[in-house]
């Protein structure tokens with residue numbers, strides 16, 4: 001979920017300095033010097049041998065600063081192998097859930113999932129969207145027949161540290177996507193090394209919303225890390241694709257799209273009065289120019305903040321004043337947004353995850369003793385302060401495509417905040433070898449069980465798809481279509 005504390009999209013990016021807190025220095029992956037001595041390492045091997053009562057701790061000589069703490073349970077699904085735990089990076093700890101596939105865990109691909117924010121927990125994706133169960137009240141969960149683990153082994157990771165059940169012992173923070181990517185890449189390498197049954201399996205990195213920034217950078221880190229793994233005599237991770245749902249990847253194509261979504265019938269009929277629309281239309285080029293000049297071409301924190309304030313006042317504030325749900329403009333926000341994120345079910349999920357027996361079952365560290373928070377204010381503010389969202393992340397997608405990593409960009413058509421119009425413009429403008437072929441393709445309808453599900457355009461490794469009737473969280477609004485899209489994509493089929 002793309003989310004900001006005061007619901008002002010594109011709010012202040014104030015601090016220019018990349019100065020790090022002394023404790024936030026990355027230990028990094030200690031690769032590339034010596035060839036790795038396979039005799040020093042015995043993979044854990046079979047996940048099902050793990051204990052349900054206590055954590056098993058796994059290490060790897062190639063990653064001396066990292067451990068994995070993992071336990072087994074029957075959380076959420078009940079029909080498949082289910083594992084939760086932490087990747088421990090010295091004093092920093094990332095929480096994850098892992099569910100085996102309901103079809104064939106010994107053959108199906110592996111999917112990594114993260115929610116966005118920055119700062120929001122992947123428990124939302126797990127318990128509200130694409131996970132094996134849905135939580136709609138604080139007491140229990142119900143089986144989700146449309147979970148993506150119908151056809152894949154899947155991870156949900158609370159990242160970066162400070163999000164969900166992830167924590168740091170001395171208040172260390174991560175405030176940029178490239179920093180977060182180092183931990184994720186190490187996590188991925190350690191997982192495939194230990195759980196050798198998954199080695200070489202197709203690996204897909206998926207995310208939503210701010211995941212449009214995270215996922216391309218994370219996948220690039222995994223891709224580049226592969227060269228080092230091979231050099232050290234290990235197997236590379238079989239990175240097959242990135243899957244981005246309602247991503248905010250490129251602010252420059254998203255800014256003008258806010259006008260289209262608010263004031264044209266791009267998804268629903270215009271939702272704002274004409275005079276406000278005319279004013280917004282005039283503000284868009286000024287906002288773009290100011291952001292480019294003060295936040296991108298050169299970083300001048302004072303002018304960049306002024307640019308953000310202008311854009312917020314002229315583009316996001318008029319939209320928010322309409323009261324529509326920024327994640328689904330076919331309806332009003334069931335809010336206030338600061339309390340529910342427009343979806344009261346997020347509160348039920350929080351209460352469910354606050355239950356002591358649930359925390360015990362999944363092994364939440366006792367030092368995480370505060371109430372569950374869907375999104376972390378601190379992490380969000382740190383990323384904003386570091387200006388992380390202003391990076392033109394589509395360049396990473398282009399680079400991955402050039403290396404044969406497939407990319408699926410899917411967008412629920414009623415979302416405003418990371419909408420389909422901006423995503424389509426981004427992809428049409430994206431420079432890569434297949435650009436001409438992609439641009440030449442018409443948008444055509446794709447369907448599920450004979451009913452139109454959305455529009456799509458595809459060329460080679462790149463596919464764009466919209467989902468009719470869905471907002472920002474496609475699997476929440478359109479579970480059957482979302483699962484079908486995922487199945488076809490994982491199988492390498494056309495939509």
Ligand SMILES: *[C@@H]1O[C@H](CO)[C@@H](O)[C@H](O)[C@H]1NC(C)=O
Nearest residue numbers: 136137138139140141142143
């Ligand atoms: C879950 O809880 C709701 C109400 O709290 C109840 O109606 C429902 O039967 C429960 N479901 C299960 C499977 O226990």
Ligand SMILES: *[C@@H]1O[C@H](CO)[C@@H](O)[C@H](O)[C@H]1NC(C)=O
Nearest residue numbers: 109200201202203238240490
């Ligand atoms: C990588 O995964 C894909 C499935 O996504 C599979 O078709 C391919 O054979 C795998 N490659 C290797 C080298 O195992």
Ligand SMILES: *[C@@H]1O[C@H](CO)[C@@H](O)[C@H](O)[C@H]1NC(C)=O
Nearest residue numbers: 350351354355369370371372
């Ligand atoms: C946690 O939530 C409970 C129940 O809503 C509330 O009573 C308590 O004050 C909260 N604790 C903190 C530290 O916010």
